[in-house]
Amino acid sequence: MAQTMLSARIHEYQRPLVVEPVKMPSPRGEGIIVKVGGAGLCHSDLHLMNGEWKEAIPLALPKIPGHEVAGWVEEIGDSVPKGMFERGDLVAVFGGWGCGSCQICKRGDEQMCPIAKWPGLSQYDGGYSQYIAVPSYRFLIKVAAGTRLKPEELAPLTDAGLTPYRAIRRFRHMLVPGTTIAVVGIGGLGSYGIQYARMLAPNSTTIAIDRNDKKLEFARKLGADHAIRLSGSTRKEVKEITQGRGVDVIVDCVGAENTISVSVGLLSKGGVLAVVGLFGAQVCVPLMPTVINEYQITGSLWGNYNELCEVIELARQGKVKHTIQTFSLEDINDAINLLKSGQITGRAVITPN
Ligand SMILES: [Zn+2]
Ligand SMILES: [Zn+2]
Structure with missing residues (x-):
């Protein structure tokens, strides 16, 4: 496997993202490496890149943003229960990475966990990259084989569609x-x-x-x-x-x-x-x-894991209309400028692979 991957990172607030090779992550414990098929561009990324949230969400820069992610299982950590995931499975990444054991997580609202972390909005890197390290298999939703849904359609469902x-x-x-x-x-x-x-x-x-x-x-x-x-x-x-x-x-x-x-x-x-x-x-x-x-x-904050499963099921049944514009990772700054000026209809989705 390659030692590096192409990623888009914030180096400085109020500056364009820098598209560059960075070290490829490896899966730890119950973590899974996902090959990114689509990563939706959200207005929250604009606030983040602009430095508006630097007090609320202090980040160590450089940071890969991108919290609406779908793709394929690439590498599986040692502690992931055997048989749950196979390399190549199509997955959507649930974004609210809660602790899994507090009362709020147990009632099903992991996105509201007091210590929830978000890809690209925490110490964890996000999806504007060829690969993303998801810290637990619990945050992946496997999309049934044989679906016509594409990762670039699934990605926005994890936030904009949720x-x-x-x-x-x-x-x-x-x-x-x-x-x-x-x-x-x-x-x-x-x-x-x-x-x-x-x-x-x-x-x-x-x-x-x-x-x-x-x-x-x-x-x-x-x-x-x-x-x-x-x-x-x-x-x-x-x-x-x-x-x-x-x-x-x-x-x-x-x-x-x-x-x-x-x-x-x-x-x-x-x-x-x-x-x-x-x-x-x-x-x-x-x-x-x-x-x-x-x-x-x-x-109302984001959505929980079960709600995301319901949204994906509606999409699987063909009931959700996807309006997306795709951009390569190299063109991510063009996509950001179009979003800023209100010229994106539906969702802009970055397709890094
Ligand atoms: Zn968002
Ligand atoms: Zn929790």
């Missing part, structure tokens, strides 16, 4: 016939969010909200009943669509201060605003309407 799924799944009991769900921000996450809204709440009205007309057009193609511009008249339009009732569940995939304040103004009595995007710094909501209308404002 985060809105959890958010909508948590509140789908509220989405009875006659109710409305809105997805704010039709980027990587929102384009999956619209699809899950249709799947998990088939008798509710689905509204897509974005600033960009092209993305609204895209949301209509994905099944949104209404697609409206984020503007001064959003509230009026939503009131008309919902006959004055407001929106029962809003998933904000942007999380900017303005999207949150617009969203709160759209809620129905008892409505839920689930924020999954991380653009802003504060959630500011007006007190009086929040109290008298019993608004529920919540965050």
Whole structure:
């Protein structure tokens, strides 16, 4: 096996990634080396590369980012139970690497483990590389042989395709016939969010909200009943669509201060605003309407292992539409610039092999 692999690394914040050969990892204990078939490019990577999170997530540079990863099993550590994985198995990498033994992990929410680590967002390197060292086989989901799913389609499902799924799944009991769900921000996450809204709440009205007309057009193609511009008249339009009732569940995939304040103004009595995007710094909501209308404002973090299994199963059944643009590892900085300027429809995925 080669001694080095090609990787894209952060050497300095606010600088392009450096694509260079680095030492090939070897599997330790229960770890597995995965040959990367696809690694999705997330807005979180832009925040990370920009140095915005250097206090919250202190990294030893250079660091390989990339936390949406799928590929094939390459090398298997000595302590992995025999027969669980074979070289060449198609796998998706679950990103929330919890301890596995605390109460939160045991209840199934490893992504919320107090000591959870993320590939590319911790001491562990991520997927913008030919290979990634996954510290435990527990974080891999084997995709059944014979599937038509490609790793570049699987990779975004581990974050962009998972985060809105959890958010909508948590509140789908509220989405009875006659109710409305809105997805704010039709980027990587929102384009999956619209699809899950249709799947998990088939008798509710689905509204897509974005600033960009092209993305609204895209949301209509994905099944949104209404697609409206984020503007001064959003509230009026939503009131008309919902006959004055407001929106029962809003998933904000942007999380900017303005999207949150617009969203709160759209809620129905008892409505839920689930924020999954991380653009802003504060959630500011007006007190009086929040109290008298019993608004529920919540965050929702990524998704858990079982939810990822469900998402992959929906994709395996052909129910998820993948909109991806692939880029070679050498072109990763071009992909980053396109994402920054809002020119990616769906998800940009790096294919290093
Ligand atoms: Zn992400
Ligand atoms: Zn834990």
